[in-house]
Amino acid sequence: MSVRRLDHLRGRVMEGLAPSARTVSARRPLRSPRRWALSYSPTALAAFVAMFGLAFIAPLGSKGALLFLVAGMGLVATRLGDTLGALRREWLIVLVTLWCVMSFAWSDYTSLTMRHGLQLLLTVMIAVAIGYRVAPLTFIKIVFATSAMAGLASLLFGRDRSDGLGYLGIYASKNALADASSLLIIVALAVLVDRRLSARWRLPAVMGILLGGLLLVMGQSSGALVSTLVVVLFFGVLVLLQRLTPSMRLVAIVLTLVLAGAAGVMLSLISDQLARMFLDLTGKDITLTGRTDLWAIALAEIAERPMLGVGFQAFWVHGQPIAEQLWADFGITTRTGFHFHNTLISNAVEIGVVATAVQTLVFWGALLSCLGWAIRSPSAASVFFALFMARLFLLMWIEVVYFYQFSVATAIIIVAICYGHRFRPGKRPR
Structure with a gap:
């Protein structure tokens, strides 16, 4: 048989086998049932438990603080060397915190100042550990x-004020509820704008905005309502800037500053009418419900001890003569939850002018860093920190917003400072 004949027969045999081979290859192998596996990061879990403790510290009290400390110090201890290195890099905020601790030496309430100062130091340590070990998106x-x-708990298990003038939720005051509600709105907006996140995050974010808005209105806090509205408008400006080229951003920012200056001059001409309108809308008197009287007393205290202050959290103390008189004048029967309604003035009373100036420098530096981060690299994290810091900047003139122990706001500010240093332009994140 010739070679050509053998090749022909071999081709016929292979052609006959081809359909069955295709049939075999077309059969899909049996797949095992899909198994759902729960994966988690111990670092993220510890950070979640710590922030949960702070978010629920109002209803849980010391148990919430204990959750924060156990989870947070566990985070610190697992990589102590890295945490100490991060604290060295954030030496300025650590220095101010140590000043608060050392103020026990000249405080009239030594043990109280030392305890609160150490609690603030632990809060800063844990927040720095979170800022250097948890990814920004995970933190958001x-x-x-x-x-x-916390918002759901406030809606389901909250309560009204005894005088009927506002809703308290799970918090001790309507201002605390308003701050938590505003935080929920801000973080939900940031999550909603990040297109990298799936619908399982963005859809709940819409519900979070509605829930936060509802609680904010129920709380009837005029300052929180106004500041949140301004932040939402600022959010729109950030979204617009993100869509422009770098050169157009610069032009837009310059034009905005010019227009803001012109608007400030025009508004100053009708300041009396605007002040009267604001007071009518908010129901406050010309002293902003006594704030101007409080500021006068605080400035007198600062004049007596301008460099050292009275000691960290050593003014609003039971038995302190001026504090007792102010509580009586303003009808604060609980003798708690009262302050000078101005961050710079209040902090200067406690820790002196120089330390307050350093605090302010740190805070404003973090604010500018977060704004630049949001414009340069928009994401859920950068937008959130920019909005959060902008809101605190608006409130710091009429409320006390930093730095105090076991506080969600203080923890977020510290984390913002860390992220601002880690994600500076041209710098690789640590």
């Missing part, structure tokens, strides 16, 4: 989850 998810849980 944690803040959103804990804020949403």
Whole structure:
């Protein structure tokens, strides 16, 4: 048989086998049932428990603080060397915190100042550990989850004020509820704008905005309502800037500053009418419900001890003569939850002018860093920190917003400072 004949027969045999081979290859192998596996990061879990403790510290009290300390110090201890290195890099905020601790030496309430100062130091240490070990997007998810849980708890298990002038939720005051509600709105907006996040995050973010808005209105806090509205408008400006080229951003920012200056001059001409309108809308008197009287007393205290202050959290103390008189004058029967309604003035009373100036420098530096980060690299994290810091900047003139122990706001500010240093232009994140 010729070679050509053998090749022909071999081709016929292979042609006959081809359909069955295709049939075999077309059969899909049996797949095992899909298994759902729960994966988690111990670092993220510890950060979540810590922030959960702070978010629920109002109803849980010391148990919430204990949750924060156990989870947070566990985070610090697992990589102590890295945490100490991060604290060295954030030496300025650590220095101010140590000043608060050392103020026990000249405080009239030594043990109280030392205890609160050490609590602030632990809060700063844990927040720095979170800022250097938790990814920004993970931290935003944690803040959103804990804020949403606190919002739901306030709606389902909250209560009204005894005088009927506002809703308290799970908090001790309507201002605390308003701050938590505003935080929920801000973080939900940041999550909603990040297109990298899936619908399982963005849809709850819409619900978070509605829930936060509802609680904000129920709380009837005029300052929180106004500041949140301004922040939402600022959010629109950030979104617009993100869509422009770098050169157009610069032009837009310059034009905005010019227009803002012109608007400031025009508004100053009708300041009396605007002040009267604001007071009518908010129901406050010309002293802003006694704030101007408080400021006068605080400035007198600063004049007596301008460099050292009275000691960290050593003014609003039971038995302190001026504090007792102010509580009586303003009808604060609980003798708690009262302050000078101005961050710079209040902090200067406690720790002196120089330390307050350093605090302010740190805070404003973090504010500018977060704004630049949001414009340069928009994301859920950068937008959130920019909005959060902008809101605190608006409130610091009429409220006390930093730095104090076991506080969600203080923890977020410290984390913002860390992220601002880690994600500066041309610098690789640590």
